[in-house]
Amino acid sequence: MRRRRAGGERRGEVLRVAVGVLAERGYDRTRFSDVATAAGVAVSTLQFYFGSRDDMLIEALHQSTEEEVWAMEQAAASGSTPWERLVQLLERGLAILPVQTWRMLLEFWYAAARDPELRAHSVDIQQRYRRPFIEAIRDGIASGEFTTEEDPEDLVTVILAMLDGMLIPRVCDHAYFREDRVREVAVSTVASLLGVKKNVSYSAT
Amino acid sequence: MRRRRAGGERRGEVLRVAVGVLAERGYDRTRFSDVATAAGVAVSTLQFYFGSRDDMLIEALHQSTEEEVWAMEQAAASGSTPWERLVQLLERGLAILPVQTWRMLLEFWYAAARDPELRAHSVDIQQRYRRPFIEAIRDGIASGEFTTEEDPEDLVTVILAMLDGMLIPRVCDHAYFREDRVREVAVSTVASLLGVKKNVSYSAT
Amino acid sequence: MRRRRAGGERRGEVLRVAVGVLAERGYDRTRFSDVATAAGVAVSTLQFYFGSRDDMLIEALHQSTEEEVWAMEQAAASGSTPWERLVQLLERGLAILPVQTWRMLLEFWYAAARDPELRAHSVDIQQRYRRPFIEAIRDGIASGEFTTEEDPEDLVTVILAMLDGMLIPRVCDHAYFREDRVREVAVSTVASLLGVKKNVSYSAT
Amino acid sequence: MRRRRAGGERRGEVLRVAVGVLAERGYDRTRFSDVATAAGVAVSTLQFYFGSRDDMLIEALHQSTEEEVWAMEQAAASGSTPWERLVQLLERGLAILPVQTWRMLLEFWYAAARDPELRAHSVDIQQRYRRPFIEAIRDGIASGEFTTEEDPEDLVTVILAMLDGMLIPRVCDHAYFREDRVREVAVSTVASLLGVKKNVSYSAT
DNA sequence: CATGAATGAGACTTCATTCAT
DNA sequence: CATGAATGAAGTCTCATTCAT
DSSP states (O other), X not given: OOOOOOOOTHHHHHHHHHHHHHHHHOGGGOOHHHHHHHHTSOHHHHHHHHSSHHHHHHHHHHHHHHHHHHHHHHHHHTXXXXXXXXXXHHHHHHOOOOHHHHHHHHHHHHHHTTOHHXXXXXXXXXXXXXXXXXXXXXXXXXXXXXXOOSOHHHHHHHHHHHHHHTHHHHHHTOTTOOHHHHHHHHHXXXXXXXXXXXXXHHHTO | OOOXXXXXXXHHHHHHHHHHHHHXXXXXXXXXXXXXXXXXXXXXXXXXXXXXXHHHHXXXXXXXHHHHHHHHHXXXXXXXXXXXXXXXXXXXHHOOOOHHHHHXXXXXXXXXXXXXXXXXXXXXXXXXXXXXXXXHHHHHHHTTSSOOOSOHHHHHHHHHHHHHHTHXXXXXXXXXXXXXXXXXXXXXXXXHHTTOOHHHHHHTX | OOOOOOSOTHHHHHHHHHHHHHXXXXXXXXXXXXXXXXXXXXXXXXXXXXXXXXXXXXXXXXXHXXXXXXXXXXXXXXXXXXXXXXXXXXXXXXXXXXXXXXXXXXXXXXXXXXXXXXXXHHHHHHHHHHHHHHHHHHHHHHTTSSOOOSOHHHHHXXXXXXXXXXXXXXXXXXXXXXXHXXXXXXXXXXXXXXXXXXXXXXXXX | OOOOOOOOTXXXXXXXXXHHHHHHHOGGGOOHHHHHHXXXXXXXXXXXXXXXXXXXXXXXXXXXXXHHHHHHHXXXXXXXXXXXXXXXXXXXXXOOOOHHHHHHHHHHHHXXXXXXXXXHHHHHHHHHHHHHHHHHHHHHXXXXXXXXXXXXXXXXXXXXXXXXXXXXXXXXXXXXXXXHHHHHHXXXXXXHHTTOOHHHHHHTO
């Protein structure tokens, strides 16, 4: 079983360092000594804080995904109409963020593909991630703002796949991935999918 | 230096086994002994065949991605009109395949995010992966079959992101991912993006 | 990179054991497990102390040659006249010491013949080894005690070659090598080389 | 037990290659594959020729020391007076030869220090090596050409130690070792040791 | 609270050797 | 005669973990 021990106030700082190292090196290549060096503490201190190596890394994954979900929930709160909310959500998913953010997300999904406990967590994360999208679309359909015959669930699955799929060119730093152009195309894709008129809608952002 | 090609006929079979084990366990957790056991050969035989563990796994990644690209190129050849070709490509990307296939692909992108040599290969793979899509869209625009003002390059980036993003629910076995529904939504998304009438077009498949 | 200094007090003792094992078995045949067994510690402890096998052995070589140089410098300090000092130096080089001492010295020169870093060290060691000889001879020439037209540098090269050459019969335990007789011949050789009257001088020892 | 198998005519050439590789790399670091690469044959061919790795290397050591003894015996035959013969012997020992020669000799003594079989061989080699020196000195004493009260055996021990000791600066490529100067000093050392007048004698060479 | 010392488990790698052809 | 395929033995190295302070 994974323990979670207490520690001094530096624990929080060290966890943040661990997140960075994890994003940089990847789960299986992040050793205690990497984090220890980066944080300027002894290996045994990490064990004192977090227990085992897995505990440390899992906590780092939880922490960073939690932040990402929270950011998405915030984004949904900042628009008034369904389409505006949806655009805010898309903007967040399409934002130009430090590559570390994307690496960590990919890290999480990759790890969740094999670790049962992480997989369970990933189900939870995914649901909370999807919710604001689903609600925006449901609202838009209800109000007649959106026109579609598809189930909002499936629409969101496709929309989020589109966003998630961009992790790959981002972490691989693929040249064909032109952030600005892609944002526009992605938004207009969603617009056409929901029967929203592009010009009007996107200018709303 | 990475050695290439040593060993007799069994080498090919063993490589195929290595692909399977790699998909199952992931790069960093695939040990020589795992593959040796699965293939029924000695660990030292693997080293005789491939040189080092890394060489073995990288060759496995190359091999399997090569197959995937090849499958995509085949798919493009089987349609007559641009839209039919595009649908064939989408069908392949959306096909119900053994989860091992998706795991291996994610494995590849994940590994390419950190290994410079793999990253270089990933650029090449990605270009070849994109090409049939780009050509189909260019042809469709040229013939007037598709209506869009976006650059085909960016359209493909988004379309492939959509397909790639589905790797995540697939490898994590997320329940919200309903293969059949998603295929339909994805195809109609592309249709609407290119100004193709859904009903007519999708029935063509 | 070679790590330096880790571990507690036992490190020094263990290093001494390593010197012994190295003299006994030779560089390339001294395994971690040999030293570990001899020292009564775990193999991983040796790695904790020294880093790698090479680091351990090189430190052992440094340590023991250092001692040898030091002994020679001590010997030079114990004579008053140049000839007496020289005889002390010769005595040290000709002393009846445990065969381990000679083995270790041969080990060092042998290893230095191929390892660049050790070779550099060997240059330094050799210079310090030669110095007391050179000084004694220079002093003897200056005071008129020695009569020679050769450069002291070259004289020392030959004298030290004579001493070093005895490593071979010693480590091979060759029967023709009669310690006592050889000491006398060697000293009288040096005496005649420097124009010193044997009887008087050698009795001084 | 060490076997010695037969082989085609290339065996002799390959053995010569093995001698070179052995001098270059040292006993313990000379692998089958090193010799195989250098000789352009397969590893299994070496085993076919020589049996085991040890057999191959021991044979290489025997071969090269044999040549060295033979060269010394030749040198002794080329002088008429005892002193001339002795000078010829010294000249051979002091000759400027490829460093590989010295490396191989050191290799032999080093190996003989630990391998019982090689040690036995080294006793034999040493005796044959010493003989021409001893005979020259005995002859010189008998003829009154040399004046000494020491036992020729011990004199040779010291003289050969002087020559052997030069292996070290040679294989380590020490700068203080000035071949030409050292040859002169060494010969005059022997001259003074035997009561031979330097000027006359060395000019005889 | 935090750390350094010490260790065991587990993996990669090297390399001589066996065997069939 | 010579070689390539395949393997087992043995060693080094990495790293998480335990323990005493």
